[in-house]
């Protein structure tokens with residue numbers, strides 16, 4: 118198939134180039150000695166370049182892949198697609214496993230339509246194996262794979278051709294049947310999770326989940342996705358501001374939280390509540406450390422299945438935090454995307470948050486939206502809103518998506534102004550700190566003690 122003068126394989130090549138470009142941009146570390154202003158400009162430019170490449174890739178996929186009818190594929194096109202998928206999916210170092218899986222599903226349909234049995238068997242294996250590599254999520258030594266049933270179905274069907282093994286003469290096809298049979302063994306699933314997770318279980322220094330949590334999970338966020346790290350610190354700060362304001366202005370609204378029965382005890386224990394909200398902000402997206410494959414690492418929009426996995430960060434974060442015995446934080450991680458009225462958001466279905474943690478969750482949830490929507494440096498710079506616009510949105514969503522008790526805090530002019538004033542400079546400082554820290558710890562090869570103290574400052578003692 119030709120699109121103007123550009124052949125399909127040239128489009129595929131372009132897509133791969135773009136992905137490699139994105140990977141390079143993800144390695145970005147600002148040079149030493151830059152002014153803060155210069156550093157922010159570079160971080161923003163980097164985010165903008167990545168964003169533009171993503172858009173280009175989305176258009177490309179729209180043109181050459183999505184919506185293609187398996188029945189209308191010609192043989193050469195199918196072969197070309199298979200080669201493209203092979204380039205995208207290498208088991209150890211894959212460029213884009215999600216799209217590779219998408220292509221194999223398309224080819225599976227194509228093989229069914231054209232009654233090409235050899236191709237069909239091969240594609241059953243490929244569809245299964247790519248899905249297996251897209252989705253591994255490991256918790257407490259157990260694999261939780263939301264697509265496990267589908268993976269099993271692909272391999273089981275492939276393995277069922279063992280009955281016809283002798284009639285199939287083609288060696289390669291026979292080999293694919295055997296491979297499907299091997300994958301039926303459930304233990305196989307344990308050997309496929311990505312390197313950094315494997316390291317977790319094999320590291321002799323890590324003898325407890327708690328140490329692993331500190332060593333890999335928190336650090337993982339910083340290393341692999343600095344914008345999420347900045348976001349966590351911002352949500353912590355905004356949340357704490359909101360909580361402190363509520364303790365001062367309307368302590369009775371916090372009565373019932375964490376065993377505090379009345380306004381008086383809330384006032385007395387206000388600092389404890391603020392601390393919980395602060396830590397809750399730091400940890401609310403912790404589950405993302407388990408699904409880093411899906412967050413900003415791909416140079417394109419997420420597929421539906423991938424977005425479903427991203428939503429799991431709530432459940433995953435909750436489990437991680439329960440391991441270290443932090444129930445209020447676990448609750449914040451679990452419920453922060455649920456609407457305050459319980460009628461929207463995710464995870465769904467999910468038991469409602471117990472009353473004693475609900476206000477903490479609702480505060481972090483508002484803080485989360487404020488930062489996510491107004492970060493114009495490393496996140497949604499293209500569609501970022503001003504603080505004023507966002508507060509308007511919070512008011513519109515009061516009573517449904519957001520808790521009115523929280524959004525009402527902005528009715529106080531002075532409080533509103535204070536946050537508006539601090540928001541941007543604070544975010545800029547944190548970006549500079551984080552990228553400076555990354556350069557010291559991972560990029561510049563210079564030993565420094567600052568890293569760990571900043572680390573402790575950011576996450577408390579873990």
Ligand SMILES: [Fe+2]
Pocket residue numbers: 401402430453454
């Ligand atoms: Fe989240």
Ligand SMILES: [Fe+2]
Pocket residue numbers: 348352401402485489
């Ligand atoms: Fe968040």
